[in-house]
Amino acid sequence: MARQDGIIKLKGQLGGISFYKSSLNGHLARQKGGVDAKRMQTDPAFARTRENGREFGRAGTNAKLLRTAFRSQLLSTRDGRMSNRLSSLFNAVIKTDELSLRGERTVVNGDITLLRGFDFNETGKLTHTFFAPYTADVDSAAGTVTIDAPAFIPTDMIAYPDGATHFRLVVSAAEVDFAENAYNVQSLETEDMLLSAIAVPPVNLVLTMSEDNTDPLFVVLGIEFTQLVNGQMYTLNNGAYNALSLVAVEPGA
Incomplete structure (x- = not known):
């Protein structure tokens, strides 16, 4: 991922490069690519990736629930990166779960006091x-x-x-x-x-x-x-x- 510089900012795709604007980081550019979605879902080589993805998704869902619970108070604060910071911390909590298998670890079984x-x-x-x-x-x-x-x-x-x-x-x-x-x-x-x-x-x-x-x-x-x-x-x-x-x-x- 690279930051766009100069007067003219691009959006869209050109020569295998995707140009877009991020609300947090401004105008960015990145090379188009990645692994085929079907292969990602079935190839044994990507088992760890799928496990990490499930846990990261669970962390985001749990973090959103906590944000929703405190929504009335959060309306009085302002931090554009708060959601990402909280999801990352929830993901760290999930990784402390020593009871569940990889990919099935949960916040409740982790060290939630983090x-x-x-x-x-x-x-x-x-x-x-x-x-x-x-x-x-x-x-x-x-x-x-x-x-x-x-x-x-x-x-x-x-x-x-x-x-x-x-x-x-x-x-x-x-x-x-x-x-x-x-x-x-x-x-x-x-x-x-x-x-x-x-x-x-x-x-x-x-x-x-x-x-x-x-x-x-x-x-x-x-x-x-x-x-x-x-x-x-x-x-x-x-x-x-x-x-x-x-x-x-x-x-x-």
Whole structure:
């Protein structure tokens, strides 16, 4: 794959070269070729390729399900490469499955805790934005997820973008059944709080989930920035600086 340079950008095929535009990488060119599809599907020489393909497809499907579960929160973030980054991480999780045969490995049988710490917005990481201490506690038996943070001074503990006047913390938890392509999600958020040198009250957000849940459970914590103008609160810069991270991951039974 090569990047097109020059004033005139090409699209289509010419002399065995395909010219196209990628939303992430701009105008590109690559040589047409590859193995015949039927041979790829039947030739024993490509058995490993077929196995890898099945697992990579499974990783993409599972990653999409998690993104869908947290769609409401993801609408407030912006990262064009997030989907690819998450799918790659899911693929890494699948490869840790030591129970299944190659090609049949799954996320559930792998080390799903590798997803902990994943930032949905690479340009607005939670650890680079929110410095106040907090705890994320999961009680699977009782079916509760609790985010606690003591009182803190926003201007000391938050790296906020220019123009922001307020912020809010958001938390969401999802029980995900990858086998059935289903999920149960619950969310809460604080009120908009002033970005100032005056301490805000302690934060206590409690989500009620399923008791004795056996599916993997994912908890995201995020911070969203807003701007108050003439009594109206506006989202700041389409969420470019908002952070959202997986702060807890429970494998399930």
